[in-house]
Amino acid sequence: MARPGLNLAxxxxxxxxxxxxxxxxVYWDIAWHIDRGRDAFFSPPHNLIYGAMLASVLVAGVGMFRERRRTPWHLMVAGRALHPGILTVAAGALLVLIFAPADDLWHRLFGPDISLWAPMHLIGLLGLGLASFGGLVTAEIERWWAAGPAYAWLSVGFGGLLLGWSTLLLAEYEYVVPAFSPVYHPVILAGLGAFVLVLLARLEPLPFAASAAALGYTLFRAALAGGLxxxxQLDLAGVSRPLIAVLLxxxxxxxxxxRWLPPWLLGGFVGGTALAASYPVFAEALWPDWVLGAAWPFALTAALLGGALGGWVARQLRPLEGTA
Incomplete structure (x- = not known):
């Protein structure tokens, strides 16, 4: 039965x-830095990132301010009931906004970074991941508590966004300018891909939810390529284009x-399929035989752990079914 309260769709x-x-x-910013070097703090890609995160903070703030429910899932802070998912989104977006001036100060003190995995960048990536995960949690809570069909689609959408964040973490490999060993690339791709896809498959907000999220990710990456x-053409970026992992x-x-495999074993199959499907894309530039030979035991381990973690998170959210 639907519950009264704020519609968060x-x-x-x-x-x-x-x-x-x-x-x-962020992808635009990476291409900008590769082709143009480090530019002003308020470059066009930076403005888009900061504007998007500021808008996310404001939207999340409005959602929390207008929230009047006190469900079993809400957090009580200073007498107010705060939606845990929306709070996570706001925290993630704030991390990105805090990272921006800190990153600029870091560059002034220590010079340009040569890797996406620099300390300040990792804070920004953590913020993007938190915001995406918070959106998925919010959609799942509302799917069972408010019983709205739109939330099932939003769960899948945020799952696709989580896939996008997962591959963003590997963007310097996709642009073929890695600062670290290429062995890390298939390991992290298998582990994070297994986590997100197993999570969605076990939650099953819609039939073939993991497939739908992977399709959404693919369409977004195609749109990203067109946007770059x-x-x-507008002289707002260079010629660099990221390679795209094949996750569908x-x-x-x-x-x-x-429905047939435990999450950890499912993660192994999912991670292995992601690597096999992506091999034609990355083989020539990043995955020669020695890389896969060194990476496969770690990639399999990461996929098994990612699947187990995805299954565990799904189990924490599945009890929400009883509130519908």
């Missing part, structure tokens, strides 16, 4: 738009096997 749609804009902005081509087959495997 519009809030979540606004947060998803902010997350997608921020994700596009457009910015290049892994999503299909996750959905087909989710």
């Amino acid at each position: 519009r809030v979540l749609a606004g947060l998803m738009l902010g997350g997608l804009s921020g994700l596009f902005g 081509m457009l910015t290049a 087959p892994a999503g299909v495997v996750a959905d087909l096997l989710a």
Whole structure:
């Protein structure tokens, strides 16, 4: 039965738009730095990232301010009931905004970074990941508490956004300018991909939810490629284009096997499928035989752990079914 209270579907749609804009902005920013070097603090990609995160903070703030419910899932802070998912989104977006001036100060003190995995960058990536995960948690809480069909689609959408964040962490490999060993690339891709896809397959907000999220991720990356081509034509970026991991087959495997395999084993199949499907994309530039030979035991371990973690998170959220 539906519960009265604030309908968060519009809030979540606004947060998803902010997350997608921020994700596009970071990829654009990486291309900008590769082709142009470090530019002003208020460069066009930076402005898009900061604007998207500021909008996300404001939208999340409006959602929390207007929230009047006190469900079993809300957190009581100073007499106010705060939605844990929306609070996570706001915390993630704030991390990105805090990271921006801190990153600029870091560069002034220590010079330009040569890796996306620099300390200040990792804070920003953590913020993007938190915001995406908070959106998924919010959508799942509302799917069972408010019983709105739109929230199932929003769960899948934020799952696709989480996939986007996962591959963003590996963007310097996708641009083929890695500062660290290429062995890390398949390991992290298998582990994070397994986590997100197993989580969605076990939650199953919609039939073939993992496949739908992987399809959404693929469409976004295709739109990103087109957007970067457009910015290049407008002299707002250079010629660098990121390679795209092929995750749709892994999503299909996750959905087909989710009812038959324990999460950890499912993660192994999902991670392995992600690497096999992505091999033609990365083989020449990043994955020669010695890389895969060194990486495969660690990649398999990461996929098994990612699947186990995805299954555990799903179990924490599945009790929400009893509140519908």
